[in-house]
Amino acid sequence: MREVAIIGVGHTKFGRLNDKGLLDLLCEASLDAIEDSNTSDTDFDSVYVASMLAETLNHMTGVASALVDRIGLLPTAADHIKNGPASGGSAIKNAFYAIASGACELVLVSGAEKMTHVTLPGGVTSAVATMTHHNAERIHGASLPSFAGLLTRSYMEKYNVPKEWITSIAIKNHRNGVNNPYAHFQKEITLKKAMESPIIADPLQLYDICPISDGAAAIVMCDADIAKKYCDSPILITGVGQATDTHIIYEREDLTVLNALRICSKQAYDMAKKTPNDIDVFEAHDAFTILEAIQSEDIGFFKKGEGAKAAHEGLTEIGGKIPINPSGGLKARGHPLGATGVAQVIELVWQLRGEAGKRQVADADTGITCNFGGFGNNIVSILVERM
């Protein structure tokens, strides 16, 4: 396989972006990534667009075709990749294999979601809940927050973990988000305020849950052999993994284990010939605080049941044993579904280039992501290194 490099990134502001539509966001991030890559008017070989709910929330199909037309990339091949909230990671994985196989040399990945215009109460929750198992879960009123509530209770009972330890993850991510100019929230919150916030899916509270956001993120990837032609500091994608788990969450032997993450992160580590000890920074998929705690265990940084404790003790802070979500994570950066997996990789690119400003992790050479689809039933991990 050929080596694959990232040579350009583009990231819109995440948040409530009232004056921009889905396609506007995809175009903005894509053109910024192309400019950052110095590829100028070079022809692309393929474009992968990630968006989970374009049809449902934006009444748009064919977003990949629309994007290449609007930004003047015709007649480049263009595909729309849909893997729930892991669509961005899946798009990068597809781009990686397109280049690694030798089929493509220069590829654009662009992910976006436009969600905040939905005003019907429960509208976004219902659209996202269509990922759940129809007969076993959906018809009974299941939603993603409800699963996170079940998981939080199971984890607290099994490992005797106080809720404050789990919620401390949101405090840390908000603190990191203050220094991310693209974040939905650039505001610190206190543990007291978070612990007094309304219950959403008991025991999970409002401040344990990521916001609904608009935004887009894009990267330009190429054959590593030609990367230096465009870019002084290319970042290599050296590991990629993807795995699935049961659609019905109660069919997992242990609700608190993310088996798909164990498998896909092992694939990424093995491909890159790395172990968790080699990782300097981790971008987790903290749609709910409990997920960051559990992912930090199943991706190999902490023993089972010790992820929330580690966060509580400061081990996942910037400057800690393993910094997690210096970007602010989904909690503070926001979660425009299709953009998230791409934004995670962009944060690692900035960290590895040394361009992360006040949230910079010192001497970051290697990073990994967890992009979480469904409720852990389809997970992608991307491992990146400095060239």
Place this chain on the structure above:
Amino acid sequence: MNNKEKLEGIKCKKCGYFQHISHLRCLKCKNDTFDIVEAKGNCILLTYTILHAPPMEFREKKYYILGVVQFENGMKAFGQICPKENLIIGMKLKPIYEKVCNDLDGNEVYGYVFK
């Protein structure tokens, strides 16, 4: 949907693995022949959440409780839990077939709730 559906699972004829009735092949061994097993008697509550932000179809309720239960024969199920207070992991519950919501097309949806 008004005909009462049985609460059933399937057991793989080859390896004995027990799973939800929607699977066409065994999750463990890929075999495609099964015995249908009916849930019998009471079940116990394994875990639960109280959901205060329901999806659109369930917005007529301010909140409701969702949980995972397990029957004596090992079969698990997910659904709404009726006791609203004094919920205890391990408590005994009884499956009752009733209307759970109107779907987004306005159709009545029936299923098991655990009381």
